[in-house]
Amino acid sequence: MGLASRTVLSEPVTRVGSVKKASFKLIEKASVSLVSLIRRKARKLRPSTAARTVGFVGATTDTVHKDDLVDLLIEAKNAKLLEKAVREPGEGEQVDRLAAGYFSARLRVETAEQVLKIAAVERVQTKKRSQPTLREATTDIGLRTAPTGPRQVTETGKDVLIGVVDSGFDLSHPMFRDSTGALRVVGLLDQQAGNKEYTTADLDVGWAPGGARPGKDAQGHGTHVATIAGGSAFQGLEGVAPNAKFLLVKTDFLNTDKAVTWVFGKAGNKPCVVNLSLGHHYGAHDGTDAEERLHEQLVGPGKIVVIAAGNERTDNIHIGGNFTVNQSQTVILDVLRQRDGSAPAATVTLWFDQQDDFDVSLITPSGQDLSVPALGNSDQYSSSLVDIELSRKTYAWSNSVQVQINLGYTTSNVPNQMLNGWRIKLACQSAAVGRIDGWVQNSGYAEFRDHPLVETARTIGLAATGRGCIAVASHVSKNTWTADLGAESNSDVMVGRTSPFSSQGPTRDGRSKPEISAPGQFLTAALADGSELAGWDERADTNGRVLTIEGTSMATPIVTGVVALMLQKKKTLKPDQIRDILKASARHDAHTGPAAWNPAYGHGKIDVAGALAAV
């Protein structure tokens, strides 16, 4: 491979632009007295059957009385002190131990106030009367006919393992524990802590009050994802497969290949479905990436991988189109500042058939024209602010040519005019196939300006483009939820329609992916205590320990849960059989249209009852 190194750029520095993408809001919460919360909550209630069974009992007027009963979840280091405080329970009062350090209690408000004063009590929260739940999602997929109705299928995921590879997991959350309080996690691998493995016993110790909390979820994503797939019943919430067991990987986001291999290795002969609500766009998008081919090899009877399609539909990270000989187009690329303050960097890969030939050149913001070298070569350029690498090589796995443009800034202090206005010129010299496609490596690094070549199609990411997995799109099942700021809604989306962010198919080689669509907007599931997402007041209900967020990340564990139910019914189902069943049983409606497959919904909306009936 030839290599030429030249210094050709000297861009002036004039001013620094503003941050282009907002980061999550992290707002210091006001200290709110739990007693005042209890009282405020009780005042809102009217006497009803629901209140008597799952919420407050005896709140018959607009004023709360010290003898009113309130349902609480209590975390306490010292059980004896707690038991001492309620040694002589009043009428209707009861305390049940859920697990080490966790208690369910129905107490008079006056007793609750005494409990709050015990030093060993770390946290007390009221249980919810309402159900800000997965309920709209579960009716959407046919798991329940009414939001609060019974499950329509007998399968619960029993004897099936759900693998989740994600940001971490808050195992203090009751949704990871069964009705006896026992942890439902059979193993955890922490790739961010030297690949340390934990057994259930290790996790019991580590997640006891005062423990080290192995696999802790600082972000909040993994906790939410896992409990959508298989969370235990909790305040009206319940995952799709609440009796499945978990194999969890807190990933380093690089070694996901090792993570999936670890999960299937631990599962042994037991049926297992792995959820990957992760992805990227560095690759051929034709199922030939090494990790995608690895998945093909790892899956088989009773071993399934489910992957999120991606959220990049409208992120302008993809260009693609058909060319005739001598046709040329120029697209503009703007590099984005990084939210974490690191130096901006962007990689664009362009792919076309080896029978074709495209001249590709990068024109700098100051107008310098840099040609991508001939096949098998790489050129490097540098200035005081940015290093550029241009290369062209053959990609044997799919008889393609891969052109790569790397832009690596040397500092985060880059003026806007050096970030914006990069131009990529594509000129077709030979066209047996005539198509070229390009992607920025992932969302948040760079974006193409609007241009006829910018497509919303083919925005499905890797490894969802792999042949071995089930790729999942997202549609809207509700647009209202409850959070710390109260009742929230989003009128920009329409219930039933595809989520506006949901990445679309097909793959670059024309295969029909995603396979299926599931509810991914807005889904309420477990909130990881103290996580980044817990600071998002519009979405987090910190007292209720639930979070409402959206993404194909949330749609994917719905499908993972359904696959777990299918594997409970038949442990040896193969990926192709699952795919065929999901396809044949998929629901079509006014939003999906009648087409057998479309880029947004795949083969349609998932229907759990239909899928299980077909197993």
Added chain:
Amino acid sequence: VPVPVIVEPRPGHTDEEVVTRLKAQSAREVSVLSPGFISAELPPSQFESMEAIAVIQPKVRKQTR
């Protein structure tokens, strides 16, 4: 600096041969994930020396969806 890679033996070469060569090239964390797929951490400067017997693909950082 070693980077995480997936290494696939070229036709005519075995996993064992590639593992042995990787270790000789000071690769770290070498493990066979599944036949034909080896995970390792390898300095980019060593890629070229492996090219004759294996295809090397650096692992890509993923984002949550």
